[in-house]
Amino acid sequence: MATDLSSSFAVKEKVPPVPPAGEGRLVSLDTFRGFIMFWIIGGEALAVGLQAFKPNFLLGTIVYELNHTPWQGLRFYDCIWPSFMLMVGVSVPLSFAKRSRTQTYAQLLGHAVKRFAVLFLLGSLRQSIHSGAPYWVELSSALQPIAIAYLAAFLLVRRSQRLQAAVGGLILVAYAFILAFVPAPGVPAGTLDPFNNLVRSIDLTVLGRTYPTEPWGTVLCTLPTISTTILGLIIGEWLLSARSKESKAKMIAGAGLFCLTAGYALSPIVPVIMKIWTTSYGLVSAGWACLMLLLFYWVIDVRGYRKGSLLFVVIGSNAVFIYMFASIVPLRQWVSIFTRSIVGTSGHLEPLLQAVVVLVVEWLMLFRMYRNRIFIKACGQGPLFSLFQLQFECSFVEDIFADHIQGHWVLLFSVPQLLSRFYYKLQL
Numbered sequence: 001m002a003t004d005l006s007s008s009f010a011v012k013e014k015v016p017p018v019p020p021a022g023e024g025r026l027v028s029l030d031t032f033r034g035f036i037m038f039w040i041i042g043g044e045a046l047a048v049g050l051q052a053f054k055p056n057f058l059l060g061t062i063v064y065e066l067n068h069t070p071w072q073g074l075r076f077y078d079c080i081w082p083s084f085m086l087m088v089g090v091s092v093p094l095s096f097a098k099r100s101r102t103q104t105y106a107q108l109l110g111h112a113v114k115r116f117a118v119l120f121l122l123g124s125l126r127q128s129i130h131s132g133a134p135y136w137v138e139l140s141s142a143l144q145p146i147a148i149a150y151l152a153a154f155l156l157v158r159r160s161q162r163l164q165a166a167v168g169g170l171i172l173v174a175y176a177f178i179l180a181f182v183p184a185p186g187v188p189a190g191t192l193d194p195f196n197n198l199v200r201s202i203d204l205t206v207l208g209r210t211y212p213t214e215p216w217g218t219v220l221c222t223l224p225t226i227s228t229t230i231l232g233l234i235i236g237e238w239l240l241s242a243r244s245k246e247s248k249a250k251m252i253a254g255a256g257l258f259c260l261t262a263g264y265a266l267s268p269i270v271p272v273i274m275k276i277w278t279t280s281y282g283l284v285s286a287g288w289a290c291l292m293l294l295l296f297y298w299v300i301d302v303r304g305y306r307k308g309s310l311l312f313v314v315i316g317s318n319a320v321f322i323y324m325f326a327s328i329v330p331l332r333q334w335v336s337i338f339t340r341s342i343v344g345t346s347g348h349l350e351p352l353l354q355a356v357v358v359l360v361v362e363w364l365m366l367f368r369m370y371r372n373r374i375f376i377k378a379c380g381q382g383p384l385f386s387l388f389q390l391q392f393e394c395s396f397v398e399d400i401f402a403d404h405i406q407g408h409w410v411l412l413f414s415v416p417q418l419l420s421r422f423y424y425k426l427q428l
Contacts, residue, residue, distance in 0.1 A: 028300040031309045036083045036314030041326040042359040049352030071194050077276040082228050082285035089232020094154045112154040118378045119147035126327045132181035149229035161234050168230035175224045176279035199276040221277040228286045245302045258289030259283045314370045320374040
């Protein structure tokens with residue numbers, strides 16, 4: 001089957017292999033997703049609390065790695081975002097193959113466009129709440145770049161892996177050349193200073209704003225994030241193939257090592273800078289993300305060792321929900337009201353106690369959702385339908401608790417019960 005792009009050029013399409021009808025979720029992917037999300041929703045605060053309670057070299061090193069590099073270099077926390085970009089790509093062919101059993105391509109495309117729109121709007125909502133003003137475009141946080149990269153990966157899912165790899169590689173090469181050879185007013189070509197570079201200049205031109213105290217780029221550096229998602233797309237297709245699990249693991253390892261080698265080899269010329277997603281950073285971070293995925297895939301899916309994976313699977317199965325929950329709901333503020341009074345004068349214990357309580361509350365909420373098979377996804381029957389349904393159900397909850405104890409804690413622990421009431425109707 002071919003799709004005509006012009007009168008003289010055609011691109012070959014392929015359909016990803018369909019997994020067996022009884023095959024479930026890829027446990028290693030959910031575990032990896034949960035592991036990465038763990039550090040965002042409370043793992044970092046837990047490490048900081050442990051260091052405040054009992055400082056030592058090991059904890060200091062961990063806390064150091066759980067902060068972004070100020071400019072040039074790479075830490076573990078700089079690999080969080082690329083890991084999500086990679087996982088989004090991995091999930092695209094898995095979801096496409098499953099949905100292809102019952103849906104046409106037009107339906108699948110409509111689903112992908114809806115998911116793109118919802119993810120993009122969730123990113124807008126998150127930033128608007130943080131800033132206290134409407135922010136329709138905020139590409140320096142994860143959700144909106146993920147939305148864009150997801151849609152790009154979907155549009156490539158039926159193409160050959162050779163074409164997919166070519167697109168991903170060309171994006172990185174083109175981005176490197178743009179940063180190296182394109183000047184801007186007051187910015188000579190190739191300038192990579194934190195507050196004077198092409199990425200920042202384009203943000204000011206297109207958005208009329210940029211970060212005043214942090215050198216984060218947005219508009220232009222969204223482009224190379226797509227390459228990491230395309231790499232995930234290719235890996236997802238490897239995982240769907242008929243190859244042995246050991247062969248798949250070797251291919252993932254090869255991809256990771258290739259990206260690391262290429263990225264570090266390029267770094268003397270193109271520095272590793274996350275905040276403008278330089279090409280060397282894109283390669284190196286994608287390489288580390290591949291190796292982390294490989295570790296979970298080898299242990300869980302190849303060796304079959306799943307003991308303890310539930311800790312992260314519970315988080316990874318509702319990653320979008322808990323990311324928005326942790327971003328919007330001031331749980332730490334509520335918890336601190338009680339933890340401060342409990343520890344009294346032992347102030348060094350309060351950050352640790354607060355972090356533990358927050359993580360326990362979040363995990364128990366997610367566990368109840370997981371046990372009741374409530375998986376909230378960024379797709380479905382439309383934001384307006386969901387909004388009206390949510391408003392109805394919230395009124396229902398208010399009626400339930402009208403004659404009982406009022407307060408944040410009751411509402412918080414009723415969230416899983418609330419969700420279970422309208423799960424089959426609400427899909428964010």
